[in-house]
Amino acid sequence: xxxxxxxxxxxxxxxxxxxxxxxxxxxxxxxxxxxxxxxxxxxxxxxxxxxxxxxxxxxxxxxxxxxxxxxxxxxxxxxxxxxxxxxxxxxxxxxxxxxxxxxxxxxxxxxxxxxxxxxxxxxxxxxxxxxxxxxxxxxxxxxxxxxxxxxxxxxxxxxxxxxxxxxxxxxxxxxxxxxxxxxxxxxxxxxxxxxxxxxxxxxxxxxxxxxxxxxxxxxxxxxxxxxxxxxxxxxxxxxxxxxxxxxxxxxxxxxxxxxxxxxxxxxxxxxxxxxxxxxxxxxxxxxxxxxxxxxxxxxxxxxxxxxxxxxxxxxxxxxxxxxxxxxxxxxxxxxxxxxxxxxxxxxxxxxxx
Amino acid sequence: xxxxxxxxxxxxxxxxxxxxxxxxxxxxxxxxxxxxxxxxxxxxxxxxxxxxxxxxxxxxxxxxxxxxxxxxxxxxxxxxxxxxxxxxxxxxxxxxxxxxxxxxxxxxxxxxxxxxxxxxxxxxxxxxxxxxxxxxxxxxxxxxxxxxxxxxxxxxxxxxxxxxxxxxxxxxxxxxxxxxxxxxxxxxxxxxxxxxxxxxxxxxxxxxxxxxxxxxxxxxxxxxxxxxxxxxxxxxxxxxxxxxxxxxxxxxxxxxxxxxxxxxxxxxxxxxxxxxxxx
Numbered sequence: 001x002x003x004x005x006x007x008x009x010x011x012x013x014x015x016x017x018x019x020x021x022x023x024x025x026x027x028x029x030x031x032x033x034x035x036x037x038x039x040x041x042x043x044x045x046x047x048x049x050x051x052x053x054x055x056x057x058x059x060x061x062x063x064x065x066x067x068x069x070x071x072x073x074x075x076x077x078x079x080x081x082x083x084x085x086x087x088x089x090x091x092x093x094x095x096x097x098x099x100x101x102x103x104x105x106x107x108x109x110x111x112x113x114x115x116x117x118x119x120x121x122x123x124x125x126x127x128x129x130x131x132x133x134x135x136x137x138x139x140x141x142x143x144x145x146x147x148x149x150x151x152x153x154x155x156x157x158x159x160x161x162x163x164x165x166x167x168x169x170x171x172x173x174x175x176x177x178x179x180x181x182x183x184x185x186x187x188x189x190x191x192x193x194x195x196x197x198x199x200x201x202x203x204x205x206x207x208x209x210x211x212x213x214x215x216x217x218x219x220x221x222x223x224x225x226x227x228x229x230x231x232x233x234x235x236x237x238x239x240x241x242x243x244x245x246x247x248x249x250x251x252x253x254x255x256x257x258x259x260x261x262x263x264x265x266x267x268x269x270x271x272x273x274x275x276x277x278x279x280x281x282x283x284x285x286x287x288x289x290x291x292x293x294x295x296x297x298x299x300x301x302x303x304x305x306x307x308x309x310x311x312x313x314x315x316x317x318x319x320x321x322x323x324x325x326x327x328x329x330x331x332x333x334x335x336x337x338x339x340x341x342x343x344x345x346x347x348x349x350x351x352x353x
Numbered sequence: 354x355x356x357x358x359x360x361x362x363x364x365x366x367x368x369x370x371x372x373x374x375x376x377x378x379x380x381x382x383x384x385x386x387x388x389x390x391x392x393x394x395x396x397x398x399x400x401x402x403x404x405x406x407x408x409x410x411x412x413x414x415x416x417x418x419x420x421x422x423x424x425x426x427x428x429x430x431x432x433x434x435x436x437x438x439x440x441x442x443x444x445x446x447x448x449x450x451x452x453x454x455x456x457x458x459x460x461x462x463x464x465x466x467x468x469x470x471x472x473x474x475x476x477x478x479x480x481x482x483x484x485x486x487x488x489x490x491x492x493x494x495x496x497x498x499x500x501x502x503x504x505x506x507x508x509x510x511x512x513x514x515x516x517x518x519x520x521x522x523x524x525x526x527x528x529x530x531x532x533x534x535x536x537x538x539x540x541x542x543x544x545x546x547x548x549x550x551x552x553x554x555x556x557x558x559x560x561x562x563x564x565x566x567x568x569x570x571x572x573x574x575x576x577x578x579x580x581x582x583x584x585x586x587x588x589x590x591x592x593x594x595x596x597x598x599x600x601x602x603x604x605x606x607x608x609x610x611x612x613x614x615x616x617x618x619x620x621x622x623x624x625x626x627x628x629x630x631x632x
Contacts, residue, residue, distance in 0.1 A: 011565060064578055068586030076594075080604055235579060242571030244578045247561055250554065253585055258593045265597060268604040340605075 011245050012052045019251055021047065025326070026065070026255030032329045033256075034073045034263020036279045037223025038201020040256065041066060042286055043326050045198060046319060048248060059198070060238030061248040065256060067231030073260040074224035080268055082217050084173035087208070088225025090180070091187035095200060095226055096233060098191020106195065116300035123297060126197050126290035133206050134283025140210075141276035151272050157213030174214040174222070186211055187226070194230055201227065202283055209276075216275040217267060266333050269340035278329050285325035292318035390492060391421045391470065395484065395514070396460075397499035398426045401452040403460050406519050407500035412463060420495065421470040424460055425487065426453035428477045450475045481511030488514055538599040546592035553588055557581070 012018070025047055029040020041062055048058035077083050110118045144151055157176075165179035186207035194200030201223045208219035238244055267275065292314045298304045299311060396403070396411045403424065415422050428449040430442060457473035464471040476483040488494050497512065500519040557564055568577045597603070 011569070064582055068582045068590075072586050072590040072593075075590075232579075235582075236575060239575030239578050240571050242569040242574070244568065244575075246564060246568045246578045246581060247558065249578070249582060250557060250585060253582065254554070254589065257586060257589050258596070261590070261593045261597055262602065265602055265604050 011057065011247075014247060014251075018051050021051065022248060022251040023255040025323075026252035027259040028255075028326050028330045029252075030069055030073075030256030030259025030261075031263040031266075031333060032259075032278070032282065032326060033069065033201075033224070033227070034076070034260035035220065035266050035333050036201070036263075036275055036282070036329070037205050037220035038199050038227055039282060039329065040326065041198045043322050044252060046322065050319065053245070053248065056238075056241075056243050057245050057248075060235070060241075060243035061245045062198075062252070063231050063234040063238060064244045064246070064249040065252040067228050067235055068253060069256045069260050070224045070227035070231055072257055073264050074221065074228055076261055076264040077221040077224065077267065080221075080264070081173065082221035082267065083225060084171045084214070084218055084222045085225060086169075087171040087174050087176075087183070087212075087214065087218075088222045089229070090169065090183050091190060091204065091208070091222070092226045092229035094184045094187030095191030095194065095204070095230055098188040098193075098200075099195045099230065099234075100191075101188070102192040102195025105192075113301070116297045120294065120297035120301065122196055123290045123294050125193075127287050127294070129193065129197075130202060130283045130287035130290070133202060134280050134287060136210070136280075137206050137276050138280025138284060141273045141280055144273035144276065151215060153213045154210045156210060160211065161213055171212075171214070174208075174212070174218045176213050178212055183212060190226060191230065200230065202279075205279060216272045220267070220275050220279075221264075263333060266337045270333075270336040274332070274336050278332050281332065282325045282329045285321060285328060289318045289321035289325060292321065392418070392493045392495045393421045393423050393491065394418075395423045395425055395487060395494050395497045397480065397484065397497060398424060398453070398456065399500065401426055401428070401449050402456040404500040404519075407498055408460050408463065410500075410519055411498045412467065412469075414498070415464070415469055416467050422460075422464050422472075423487070423491065423494065424457050424471065424473045425483065426457070426473075426475050427480050427483045428453070428475065430477050446477060449477075479511075484512045484514065488512070538601065539595045540599050543592065543595040543599045546588060546595055550585075550589045550592045553585060 022044075025040070025043055029044055032039035044062045044065075045055075045058045048061065049055055053061070074083055074088075078085070106118060106121075109121050113120075140154075157178075160182050161176065161178050163179060163182075165181050167180045168177060169180050169183065170177045186204065189207065190200040190204035193203045201220075204226055205216075205219045205223050208214045208222060209216055212219075214222065235244065295304060295306055295314055296311050299306050394411055394415050396407055398404075398407070411422060414420070426449070428446060430446065453475050454473065461471045461473065474487065476486070484497060494514060496515040496517060498517045498519065567574055568581075
């Protein structure tokens, strides 16, 4: 981006509503990402834009809040023994490559089909990936819950772990030994998705669980390491362009640092499949939300003809359902924590360490 | 103060007696509550709490032998009567006794659940004389069990009872009542970090004009927002951490190193070269 764009960027004046909105969404987003490793960005970026923040500033400020949040969350969960740093760094390295390729694809689509085409591509990617992956995660969580919460390593992961394709890597915390060639595509896809829909964790966490064979707990904690590395790199890029509105970042951070720690604590209360339940639920609702936005872009491309009123309603419904996705996630987490705490309150003192 | 202590013990003695009364025990010696004249094990806690290991061990032993249990917490400070103490010392003693009772409640529940008698005592001063005093005052104390760090020699010199120290449990969780945990909540740290956080936010937002001017210049000025968020995440992160623990929301201790339940065979050897016939 050049200096001309920089001069054109307007930084908004903050009012109480905006501050409250950012704080609350920051908190809930933090809670969800502390629990499942990612989340919040998909509401924050459009939310900020609806407050009048320019798109690039919204993305930059959001990213600038993402890495300290991920850092705090990762540190907290590292103390609980849930983070596999090596896995996180290997994934983050290939995710960096994925981001670069993702941006190139975006630029190519933007040049070929314009803004509406790009938006359509983003929305369709959202819907397709989230419905497939989210649906699978949700089904798996459902099955695990029916079996009494005992998580099994997926058969795909077991098969891949048996394939000896040097260099083999051993991830101690995750207790996984697998060829590097299987970790790279997962990291790459995470980066691609992050560049496309801003939430790489929707691929990264299920990838680590079902392809590499890490547990949900460790996958979601390790995702925070990936988010930190990617967020840090992205922030440097955006900050060097002067796009970060530090006020927005700090307000979101005020809420999200509280939330992310609560979410991290929450993982120690609940059964592991709850992470999958929350993730699957959020992904499916977000898919619906992005699905509602598709007609607008189709209309802009002249592919369908729809009333402007309907488009506006669909747009609003899309944003509201996104907020609902986050809220539902937060409610499930807090509800699960509450139940677990109430259940263990009497037994806690008797438990042996 | 002494009267209050006595009243408290006697009040508890009353309760203990009702429990013991069924067994037809009249007993109370010199103001101390007495379970029935059964043999007893004296369990000495660590400070104002009891370790899981000593509770388990003592309970198992008492169950096997059919003994009753006496739990003792010995607080720091002189063994003098509470009347001669400064208000602060009195307060400290009260607090110690209260925490000890909370810890003992857990122990008591477990002991009484096994149908054994249980009393809890709090004393102040040195451990040896305190144990010896109980040995004189309460009949048929047969042995002493503790998991404290004290060396046997310190106490052995003064105590005329078999004295067993449980070793190797120092890392184990010290079990205390939930109420005690709440007492130890870090409100002070929360407030301190909270003030720090508020100061940082005030500094940024009261000078937002200047801040925005420099922070959005780009280039090397990119270091400013990045350093700022690191500083905020450190200070505000610490505040958030203390806030949640002050509110009693802390990680459960059972999660240490969760592992996926992979029962896969670990394949370690490299594939060996094989002779193949290319027909």
